[in-house]
Amino acid sequence: MLPTLPLTRSSISDLPSLIGQRVKLCGFAETIRDQKRMRFIILRDPTGRVQLTQVKDDVALTAALDVLTPESSIVVTGRVSAAPSVKLSGLEVLIEDAKICGLADARLPIAEDSGLDKWIDHRQVSLRYPRQQLVFAVQTTLEEAMRSFWSQHGFREIHSPKLMGTFSESGAEVFPVRYFGTTAFLAQSPQFYKQMAIAGGIEKVFEIGPAFRAEPSFTSRHETEFTSIDMEIGWIEDHRELMDIEERWLSHAIAVVAEAHGEEIARLFGVEIAPPVPPFPKVTFKEACKILKKLDHALQRRDDLGAEGERILANHMATATNHEFLFITDYPASGRAFYHMRRDDRPALTKGFDLLWRGMEITTGAQREHRYDRLVAQAAERGYKLDALSDYLDFFRFGCPPHGGMGVGLGRILMRMLNTASIKEVTLLSRTPKRLRP
Structure with missing residues (x-):
């Protein structure tokens, strides 16, 4: 038998x-x-x-x-x-x-209506809730769809170091780390290493990985550690090529999520997922300022719209265009990273852009300055110590192609896709200026 x-x-x-x-x-x-x-x-x-x-x-x-x-x-x-x-x-x-x-303790520490901070305090329980299970199913599908687009279009994946000898964005927002008798910094983005890969002849690269910002921000969309999605592309003509790629990439990824999880998202989050249709509306920073002035919104800075300005502008444009996405282009150089390329006809403006989804910035991108002498001049203009940037500047001394790229916040995409009130709801474990546990 x-x-x-x-x-x-x-x-x-x-x-x-x-x-x-x-x-x-x-x-x-x-x-x-x-x-x-x-x-x-x-x-x-x-x-x-x-x-x-x-x-x-x-x-x-x-x-x-x-x-x-x-x-x-x-x-x-x-x-x-x-x-x-x-x-x-x-x-x-x-x-x-x-x-x-x-065997669970007879008295559970939380319930589904306990509130977000308690959810995070007891993540091993709150992750079991059906909405939370769906968040990470959607995240998995979203990343798989992004990777399929990259694979179809010849991108290669990199894994850049998260310990750096200098800052990658600006000196005021880094976490210093003791490192064998010297100081290292947690990477704010893979920006420098994406550009190094382009200089090394890898024409299209992407990375999904952690990034760290030492900003004392307490908003619903900021984390001190977050997952950054980054792309860099060589041999571009200008930043418009980057926007075109992002439109097609996001449309593909959102369509895959809608097909796989649309019904469940509607049931648990009350959101109908509609894949966006390119082209996305675009306005220049100057045009955006004019629109906000007509709407009686006063800007706090001359080189940035601010979160409230972005929200008001996006709502206005959504009504006018019936589109949830909005590109803002041609930002003043004073408000952008030193390595953003300047316009030849108007050097005070950059060949850069932000992408808003329902009023929230999810992407910052630009054509990069690939010419060594101009890059050195732009760094010096900001008062940066060139010795501290020597490794980065060396990437451009031996013939770097014209290139550009973007950084996209995974948590912000999920926030907008599922219409959650806080990025904490779509993050495994939140990290903020006041939260370092569990």
Whole structure:
């Protein structure tokens, strides 16, 4: 007689096709309802929820489940049965055996309505909520779609160092780190190393990785550590090529997410995902200032619109164009990084852009200055110490192609895609000036 093979795990989503069969399920006991002769358990796994039913005629099984608490992790063996009266799924699993793998404390630290800060304090519990499960399913699909676009268009992936000997954006926003008797800095972006790759003849590069900004910001869209999505492309004519690529890249990625998760996003977040259609509307910084003046919004700076200005402008343009995305181009050089290329006809302006999605900046990009002498002059103009930038400046001494690129915030894309109020809701573990745990 052949030995009986052990059951392999089934997912809850597979159960409608397994009625009448014995199955093995693994998950968390969401709720427990005891009656004199019956026990009902709602089991949850990443694919759904199902009612487990136990008839209390097995003394040993009953004793084992008497200690079960909500959110304990359990393994259950049972038979799938059609049960039209069960509103949850129209079926149930009749328990034959069960094992409690991890018994939860009887008093849970949070509930779904506990508030965001408590959610983060107890992330091992809040991650189980269906909305949070969906966030990271969407994130995975989004990144896979981005990578598929890059693969189709000849990009290569790099992994740049996050410990640097100098700053990569500006000296005031870095985290210094003690490093064998000297000081290193946590990378604010992979900017320098993307450009090094272009100088090295890798014509299209991308990276998805951590970035660090020592900004004392306490807004709903800022984190001191965040995931940055970066691209750099060689042999471009100007920054308009970069905007064209980003339009096609985002449209592709959002369309893939909509197809894979659109129904579930609508159900859990109340958002209808509509892939954007290129071309995206574009206004220059000067035009944006004129529009905001007509709307009676006063800018705080002459070289930046500010978060409120971006929101007002985007709302106005969305009404005029029926488009959620908006490019702002030709920013003043005084408000942009020193390595952004200046316009030949108007050196006070850069060949750069920001992309707003429903009023929030999700991208900053530009054509870079690839000519060594001009780059040195622009760094010196800002008062930067050239010795500190010597490694970076050397990238351009031996013949670098014209190039440009962009940095995109993953968390901000997810915020806008799922219409959440805070970036913390779409981040595994938040890092802010006041949060470094868990």
